[in-house]
Amino acid sequence: MTSTELLLPSTRRALLHRVATAQSQGRTPSLVAAVQRDGQVAWTGARSCVDGHEPDGDTQFRIGSITKTFTAVLVMRLRDEGLLDLGDPLEKHLPGTGVGEVTVQQLLGHSAGLGAETPAPWWERTPGTTRPELADVLGDSPLLTSPGHRHHYSNPGYTLLGTLVERLRGDSWAEVLRREILEPLGMDRTTPQAHAPHAGGWAVHPWADVMLPEPAEDLGLMAPAGQLWSTTTDLLRFAAFLAQGDDRVLCASSVAEMRAPAAPPETGDWAGTYGLGLQAVRCGDRTLFGHGGSLPGFLATLWFSVEDDVAAVVLANATSGPSTGVVAAELLLIVADAEPRIPEPWRPLPDVDEALLALTGPWYWGTQVHALKLLADGGLELQPLRDVGRAARFRACPDGTWTGLNGYYAGETLRVVRTEDGRVDHLDLGSFVFTREPYDRDAAIPGGVDEGGWRGLSV
Template identity: 55%
Template structure:
């Protein structure tokens, strides 16, 4: 069972959602925090129904809107991992009847496909999906923001197309694939395409008076993969584990990490908001959060995960507009991470080691730059700088005796150990960069050779 939060931490969390519900003029607002996939705190303010409604709890369904897109993205990444498709494939290979040109699956996932934000009229979020009987009806050929691959432009129809690709590849409707491949294995029994009691009612709050108007909650048809789902705080806590790669039968840790790497609009460390493969990324101070928000008429939601702390902040509300749920969810993560930071895993020595691997550890030199090679669990090697700025990465062992870079500049690059004629280690090659035991030693195989005069 997960440990309970300290009363002082819980009080700060409750105050944050109480302020958010009151200032946001929201009929109800539910906040929750999960750690390692388990709810460690959950509380609601307001009422989920009419004046006689009840306070929301961890099992109360809310419509989660565009958070649905992340479920669709997981389906696509699973298909890629199985070899059923490649993210670089053109969408036309799977949806040949749509005039999409060279648009790729990866561009749909990262909102760089140059597709419009919305469907042609009528407003898809408020009308039944039967008004668009064909998949092609979700696209407006006259509204194209720009060529594919050039810039970020958020697109709801893009995820309708991704849902159709997943459904076509599986041979079942989109939600059936979500249910059997994500929800059931994760134990998410309260995530559904239409509301099931107990659930919140969706409301619009009058901007100038404290009165409410019911909002429609239609089945959006082909647009369902972009925003149809209803879910609960308890289920979303389990989904956080999926996105952290803690449920490898659904999503491997490596693929989960790939989904949260920035694709657009930036890939360096200066950005504040970016997009990965179906997830949004946001820097909040020194913390990097990933997740998604959602809005549909009558509902707003936000779901942020912090990988290092294994924390998820969840906020669900039943108002069309008002509460800043994204900021509230980020604040819930920050409160717990600050008040009760995660304890590091205890250090344990390796139970067995290969003497040849041990011989690789210690100081090396890339030219005149000193680096350290260290050996970790599962035969992973790590290259780090020694007192200077250097290119760093972790390297995973491969079956052929090489190592594959997992992060940073060397991500995807191959590390090879090059041996001398007597079998001893000569140097290390990382994508043609050579590490030697001495800086530019004449006896080492340094590309381009070493000046015979040596150091002077």
């Protein structure tokens, strides 16, 4: 057991207890976990069935479908470079697949209608050479439902995305991954093949305390869906990137786009959703982002909270056993709840646009009162002052308008409408008129204002 001194002893004790319980009750040969806070590894811990052989932050485990998030980042890089649009049909860039009508975005968010798995035999336990062509991955009837209508997790969909990366880059998926993500982020212990020290994959008998080694196959064309080996140290670096962005790989706004829901969740699964290569789950009043993964012999989960700036990784070498997703979430919450983030000191703005400052304060949509606030980043925030109303943040545009960033007004335009003498008449937000007074008689309100004005109940 190792840990830094960045957390209180009671917090470290709670983390160790959770990891020890997971390894013991989950009956897994070994389990390693790590938590990051404020960009630093705050705690690491491990348990093993072999005394003195606990894995550490440099020990590789297979991470399965966490690989998909790396593939998604490569696709988003292509989008940011203008080499594709997320709305492009696959046929535009990768003709002849038989599913060319599905879009890049649908593949990223698992809403393309493709099957979850390849045709038999079970792809995770057979060599990739068993499926040398895309047709072998997709099968004769690859579309189960109409594209775009529902979320249905698809491993073959990420084979298509990996092949798309290779086609547009003119290089192998593994080489593009190394060059464009792993090297810039310093993830030299994340590799397509295992490099010592690494854990071996095991199946534990469900009714007896005995084990069976699992094969570690090269997945071939399926590699972009689940090939990678990694460590807790490397995955925490990846988590920091996914939370904040890194201009060497993908900017902050693009990784934020990956976290946004891409398709409706399955009926009854309202606690979780899927973005573009990232899963999202609700834990109380928090949203955690990341991905889980499994391959025969291995389980893995990475979760991070942008708001708390905390991330947790759990890796285990068992086909089934501990729920690494639950354990990783609980490790994150132990730290976030026991030692909440210390806010940065409040500081005034370095300067302010007086005309912009004059727009702040109360505004009325009909009789609903809102407040417009100037944010530290130069944006605006509209907040209802009572329970009724819609909130939104806005960013400035070069033409003097503002674009909504979230909620009901995401993508909508906020305009300041002035009279001929330059006085602010009202705010126009997607055709909704906001005035300084409720139904201001001097403002251009659609439908006008009754000439009799406000009145009481006549007796």
